[in-house]
Amino acid sequence: MKRAELLNTLDELLKPETFKDYCPNGLQIEGADNVQRIVCGVSASEALIDEAIRRGADTIIVHHGYFWKNENSRIIGIKRNRIAKILANNINLIAYHLPLDANETVGNNYEMARALKLQNVRATKSNPLVLMGEFHDFVTTEELANKIEGVVHRPPFVVPVDSVALIKTVAFCSGAAQDFLEDAAAEGSDAYLSGEISERTVLEARELGIPYFSVGHHAGETLGIRAMAVWIGNHFPEINVSFVGIDNPV
Structure with missing residues (x-):
């Protein structure tokens, strides 16, 4: 399916326009136009990105993405390494923060x-x-x-x-x-x-x-992204979608 169709569907479900958030919701980094394999996780860490690459994912969907309000806007260090891998592998990074906390269906x-x-x-x-x-x-x-x-x-x-x-x-x-x-x-x-x-x-x-x-x-916010992975899989059975848990003790 087309990336635009997936984003329209998720925006319709989560209604990000109704929230005043600390980061951009929806597409944060543009990758492949066609979406066939999605990896979902809590945070867009390098470990999650590496696993998405290993699985051949064209799209990553997370609760905690990038570009937070008041963070250092320079793309250096950890941020540079993460974004470089996403761009090199033509992966879409999609993130929903407060909309995924509050949603009645998958929040x-x-x-x-x-x-x-x-x-x-x-x-x-x-x-x-x-x-x-x-x-x-x-x-x-x-x-x-x-x-x-x-x-x-x-x-x-x-x-x-x-x-x-x-x-x-x-x-x-x-x-x-x-x-x-x-x-x-x-x-x-x-x-x-x-x-x-x-x-x-x-x-x-x-x-x-x-x-x-x-x-x-982290533990409490595995619930919504897991539920959204299931929701996407049920609505788009042609897409391979999976949740990947990255160990985090907090």
């Missing part, structure tokens, strides 16, 4: 909600990227940690709160969204999940009386 946050089997999932009033949902039954902090580990295949870093024995309502947002913890508490959440944790997060969780679960930035 990181809704995929987490489905994996945890949360009910009544909705966006919070304070931020449309932050979701809330409820478990059917109350769970303990340890039980929620075990559920998260079952989803992301690594134990979360947990900031427990002695005053909270049981958890019903959970707020969550993938990536570096730890600073929405206070908003989640204000909206009545019993616990908050995000990708990263800062020194201040521990203090805030204790003072707010709401347990915090750091699921890992």
Whole structure:
């Protein structure tokens, strides 16, 4: 299929024009006009590029691409090496950041909600990227940690709160969204999940009386790009599409 058709379909699904993002969404580096083999991954690292080349991919689709706001705009060092390989092999680099966090069909946050089997999932009033949902039954902090580990295949870093024995309502947002913890508490959440944790997060969780679960930035954001690989494969069976996991402990 033509690259333009793939991009139009993904833009229709993810609606990047509705987001004010920190990087360009969609096609970041132009490669082959015809798309036959796609490799999907979380971040456009050199390891992912090398694997895409090994597999003969003409297109790479990621959550974390290039050209971030306020980054060094010079194409030197690591960036030069990565881009040189992409250009030399005529590969398209396509990236969707916030649109892939928020999408109800394949987004990181809704995929987490489905994996945890949360009910009544909705966006919070304070931020449309932050979701809330409820478990059917109350769970303990340890039980929620075990559920998260079952989803992301690594134990979360947990900031427990002695005053909270049981958890019903959970707020969550993938990536570096730890600073929405206070908003989640204000909206009545019993616990908050995000990708990263800062020194201040521990203090805030204790003072707010709401347990915090750091699921890992990379680990939590494998969910959306995996789901998008499956979605593309179902909609375009003529394309060979696969997810490639690059080891990242965070």
